[in-house]
Amino acid sequence: MTKGRITWSGRERLGLLRVKDDALVLRAMRRPDEIHDPAELLPPPVRVSDEEVEGALAPVDTMTVDELEGPEFHDRHTEAVAKIIEATREEKPLPKAPEPEQPARVLDQMAALQESVTKAKASRGEDTGPAEVHELPAAKKKMSAKKQPVRKTGTKEKTTARKTSGRRPRSA
Template sequence: MTTPSKGQVIAVTDEELREMPLPTAKAIEIHAFVPASSIDPLMIAEGYYLQAKGQVAAKPYVLLRKALERSSQVAVAKYAWSGRERLGLLRVRGDAIVLHAMRWPDEIRDPAELAPEAVELDEDEVAGARALIDSMTRDGIEGAEFAVDAYTEALERVIEAKLEHRAPPVAPAAAEPTGRVLDLMAALEESVAKAKASRGESREADVHELPKKKSAARKTAKKTAAKKTVTKKAATKRGA
């Protein structure tokens, strides 16, 4: 195989890219069917609805959709997108098939380096956290608190005010909470204190400080607001 020398530029035309001997260049190629639970959610990226092109494609489309429904599995495929081959996940949503872009395994960061140092937890602390989770468990995320994007609504009001040459709205000094706000440490301390009190021990709860949150991402994105800078690590080491 001949490789270009350093600094050498090789011109490749759009037509040559279209005619590359790559099976996935013009089609989605299914490679396997696997249980949905076997796919790490961190590998799954944006999703797109697939549409059958014409009546000829309608029957295989519906056939695949029904087969996936009855098998309770998802299909893992390969396809070309934005100049590169990608992994994809096919699943059923309603009467449509959804294609999710997937990250390659080497794009996912190993979380071992982010694991906190060893800490001591007693069963009361764990039981308190579990009780807290149980008290907030629900069947799904249907609800007003998950359907309203307050940030976008506030931004629209700011833009509207500027268009009308008015002063943009500002946050009130003490805004009323719009939903259930959870202070995890306070809830854990209360739960642990109650458990210890039931055994006749001191009501002072000994709860270790929770570690700061870190994302599973490879990239680092910075967002500045109110003279404070928060750094978040991206989920992948290269763009999905």
Template sequence: MPRSIWSGAISFGLVTIPIDVVPATEDHSVGFHQYHLEDMGRVRVRKYCEVENREVPQAEIGKGYAISKDQVVPVLDEELRELPLPTARAIEIVTFVPAESIDPLRIGEGYYLQASGTVAAKPYALLRKALARTSKVAVAKFAWHGRERLGLLRVRDEALVLHAMRWPDEIRDPAELAPPDVRLSDHEITEAQHLIDRMTRDDLEGPDFADHYTEALEQVIEAKREGHALPAAPEPEAEPGKVLDLMAALQASVAQAKASRGEAPEAEVHKLPKKTATDTTAKKAPARKAAAKKTAAKKATKKATKETAKKAAAKQTTRRPRSA
């Protein structure tokens, strides 16, 4: 467990809970220093006094507030610790609210609150269990680093967590960033919901949530240290062509999400267009014309056959010899 960075108490009505504050997160990113590349000498930032024109040690450096160019009021750390505020050494709970009522944009860095001593164990557990049963979070005030802050207390497993919060006037109004009104069809919204459903999961574990940038950076550093060739960059995936049809893009995204989950693609069902009165009339007209042509052809054939028979009979009558 990391060392405590602040000690005080949680003020919960008339209940006081002594606590120690410890960091809840760790930074695993690769850190760099600045070097002079010609000789790899370390480049440092040194602190100089403008009046004496010399470098000063950290022990001689303090805080000050500039009232004007020529007047600065020094403020000591001891004076900040003894500010006349009830929140100077306490995390004072102001109210309780439903967790979903807090805009995540206002929530900052998180810290674990550790019960300080055996006396604090019971009220600490009491507050934790009460918050868990009510599904609420506590909004508190506390003073750190020379200013009073808002805080959010919530339950995580068996511990209480304190999040620094931003004041309401620290959140910028997003009204000017909103896009103009656009028209969306119900089909487009429904397809977007299908995509959200396909991309929904119950946890944030797995290779999709690993820090691949830090891993690749460590491989580069190790290769250079060993004198090996740098690892080859992976071939970029072929970028799909621009899709101008929003519905087509949504449907393709749903299919891609299904494929990534190993789901078989659904068979496409193409509905036949409904027949209209115009289509029926257009189809019947050629049929009627064809039937009329067939009837006329039959009549012409019968007429020609009768005429041929009459001519043949006339010829036979002409050739028959007369009786004596």
């Protein structure tokens, strides 16, 4: 066992180096101000009634299943991977993926939104005609400070030094 100082994360610490089996083990020692009382991390005690405990456990009880058997618990993924491994091992063509049981239903979101708006208007007693669509205003083009045109005036204006961030204006 050897004591020493080590630098770790930019901070000097005390360390303890020792041999354990066939390895060297370095243990970083902590100073008393680095050690916190674990009681500080505990939440404050709270009184809970039996009804509250039963209410919290009720959803867990309804979702609990005693036996994991049946078609909904059949592991088709592991079975498919095993078939692929077996086909690769025997250098046979890979099995084809099964067709989905039900074709995917494509949902027209604009039609669904229009139907939802129509139902909402009907429930409020409003006109259920098609929704009004407004064109968006054209975006304004912004010019950068460098590209803005220089204004020329016919009168001579007095020029003053602009305020800058702590720098002095250049002298000629």
